[in-house]
Amino acid sequence: GQQVMQIPQYQHVQEGEDFTTYCNSSTTLSNIQWYKQRPGGHPVFLIQLVKSGEVKKQKRLTFQFGEAKKNSSLHITATQTTDVGTYFCAGPGFKTIFGAGTRLFVKA
């Protein structure tokens, strides 16, 4: 069945450093979604990517969808302590497949 892998599992950065998490699917995706879960909170939808090679930006966050629509990345420029949390990618479909997530720690 479809699998969605995320790397790295954890990332420690100094405030102001950049951060990237990668999501890889075993199958071609019609779209991919990204969610953020703050510590002690619930997942919150960030964005959806649909087109091959699509790039979307939200302030310091840049989301990319691969040309083959099998991988995606989330890049945060100049991390801040408010970026702390776990970032999940999710493959579409009735049985939504979430990646294991990348937990971001930011040291002030």
Added chain:
Amino acid sequence: DSGVTQTPKHLITATGQRVTLRCSPRSGDLSVYWYQQSLDQGLQFLIQYYNGEERAKGNILERFSAQQFPDLHSELNLSSLELGDSALYFCASSPTSGGAGDTQYFGPGTRLTVL
């Protein structure tokens, strides 16, 4: 606030017991999803209901069952509880049947502790 409500917020019970978790979706949303998140783990999809009917099933144990009522709220029933069932249980809702492109809105979760 996502608009999805879950009760109770916390639940402590003993092994072998049965509990019911409740979820009310956002106004107008027809789909309800249930997820299990163990400590520092990812989200495991359990089951989805759309407009009262089961739509998709994930890795849900036979001891677990769910339903969605005519008013669209949903309940997740966990029986013969084991220590390993201790986890956060999230409910999410979405506007449509959950196909590609449907955004899910998560509730605050129910933290279940089985002693």
